[in-house]
Amino acid sequence: MKVIEHLARAKETLLSFEIIPPKRGGDIHSLLRVVDDISKYNPPFIDITSHAAEVKYEETPQGIKRKVKRKRPGTLGICALIQNKYNIDAVPHVLCNGFTREETEDFLIDLQYLEIENVLALRGEENSYQKPLVNGRSANRYAVDLVAQINNMNKGIYLEEELIDARPSNFCIGVAAYPEKHVSAPNLEFDIKQLKKKIEAGAEYVVTQMFYDNRYYFDFLDKCRAAGIDVPIIPGLKILTAKSQLTSIPANFHITLPSELTDPVLEAESDEDVLEIGVDWAYKQVSELIEKKAPAIHFYIMQNSKPIRMLMKKLGF
Template sequence: MKVTEHIEKANGKTLFSFEILPPLKGQNIQSIFDGIDPLMEFNPPFIDVTYHREEYEYKELASGLLERRVVKKRPGTVGICSAIQNKYQVDAIPHILCGGFTKEDTENFLIDLDFLGIQNVVALRGDAVKSEIYFRPEKDGHHYATELVTQIANLNNGVYLDEELLNSACTDFCIGVAGYPEKHMEAPSLDSDLHFLKQKIKNGAQYIITQMFFDNHKFFEFVAKCRKEGITVPIIPGLKPIATKKQLNTIPHRFKVDLPDDLIMEVVKAKDNDAVKQVGIEWCTAQSKELVKAGIPVLHYYSMGKAENIKAIAKAVF
């Protein structure tokens, strides 16, 4: 079932969903199930599976030149989605990136998903690899998520890269895209960011899922600005509880989001990581309750395979 259909079927009830990481190469699917099992009592209608693009490493050749080699650290998104749908009978939603894919790679990836009966995807540009400062698309790949959305929407209309195909089948993907309540880190302004978000919707995206935020007012302001711009699709908030003191520095640096002073001070005062986790649970629980009260259709948690704190929040909210 599509995300939009899940929302319609809920008749105003707020749904619970979460996101997981593929395991590192060398680990098996059980590590995924261990992070999902404790959360199934809250009846998630869908579970997102991130895609981590290949990293690069450089090896010096005998000639003295550097050879760039691909290192695939987290494979298996398609297989994980299939396993989740088979084991739990819920919709699994793979993330699809511009980075690391040619247009043909993307089309083949989507064909595989369609064969597996996967009806939802999240289309993202993706970040630059760690060895590079700026995002660099693959040769014959997409530069922007707007282009990726267009390719998926084209497949939904039976339009493939090979224009000579006859009687080509239409896919039926529900396309999600990212939204940034505090703007994308590379966007010059929130208004310019909203311009491109609106373009993604125009190109075929059907719902928005946001970057994490820790101040609900920023989310509500973002939604209001989207509606003013004529963006009417469902907007799903992405939530993540603070779990370590280190995250006071890493989250703002990596994701370019602000942490409220009250949250910062509570984390600073915490005696150990267990106390920090409790602060994070209580803060995220308060956020969640306010969002439910506001009638938000889905609360989406970035669990990244760690179920303990998400379960504590869900118990208090759902």
């Protein structure tokens, strides 16, 4: 089922989750234990992140060698497993950076074979490995370009001429948004205009970057509605679990942590104390979001389900 269909049928706020594939050559069983945990809360869909190749330079007896490899492959296989083993709709992330449009089309066709109906279209990390475009290949520069490509496939328009008679795809397209603005945007108003372009290109719902002050989400929602964006906007949350995240989260995701959260974390004596503080903070956020009828709440859990178990227990699930 499509994400927008889940949202339309829901009588209360839905809960969804986002996980990350194991590192290259790693063990999938730890990830499956996470899925086992979160599946108990009946999520209508689970997002699976995708990762482009990375460039690394290694010193060898023959000199410095350049290696290009994907650190976390496996998105497609994990999607198939979740959708068929757990009967939960999988939402793979599809990226611009690091992939050609031709590779994207192949990936989307594979998703069609697996009857996966949902994708989240993202620009991806700007420092990802950029493949040289040879033999007439092309790349999507921005997420709006990727949305347009997926929407074209939904209309039966493919890149490959020999696929001219192929049936149209049927993807529900989600996109990301940033309540505190994207780092590369000059201001929030500009960012909302870019978001509207993605909606006009065919995106049907939005998932926000994490935030730790609900006022950012509600203010962002009001501004989006005023700008004519009327699709569902799902708030994204991540439970704070370690003191180190007080610096890593703002540095990596360019968001603000309120002092009402950071002060007690700084004073905490143990990791367990930090986790309790993080869960309590998330509980307050979730309670308000549910009270104000957010369509769903999307949790960035990656490969650690313990904080979610603690939060769900506190919420009474």
